[in-house]
Every structure is written in C-alpha cells, then in structure tokens.
Amino acid sequence: MVAFLRALATSGKVAEAARTVGMTRHSAYRLRKRLGPQFSEVWERARKIGVVARQSDTFRGPAAAR
Numbered sequence: 001m002v003a004f005l006r007a008l009a010t011s012g013k014v015a016e017a018a019r020t021v022g023m024t025r026h027s028a029y030r031l032r033k034r035l036g037p038q039f040s041e042v043w044e045r046a047r048k049i050g051v052v053a054r055q056s057d058t059f060r061g062p063a064a065a066r
Helices: 002-011 016-021 023-062
Strands: none
Touching: 002 016, 002 023, 016 023
C-alpha cells in the first residue's frame, strides 16, 4: 500500500503506479474502495503530487534530466 502511494506520488498515474508494485489498475481501485474515504484522500493527494511532478519535468524539458 505504501509502495503504491509512493509510486503514485511519483507518476501521478494510477495504472503506472499499480504496475510498479505488481498490481492491476483495477485491483488498485478495489483497494481504494475497500479502505474507505481516508485512504481515498491520501490517494488523491499522492496523485496530485505526481501530476505536479510530471508537469514540472515536462516544463523543464529533457535537459533537466541530465
């Protein structure tokens, strides 16, 4: 669960984060539903962090990755 949230905070994409930890996108959403609203809040925060990180990487361009 923690590894998934870390991956989500890195990528901002549920499917990518799920693959990183050996889950399917569908099983990640089932986990979210099963764990309830508090987990959903943490999930959404992690996803937003990942989206911002991804946008920052895009904005900086390939030269920033060096």
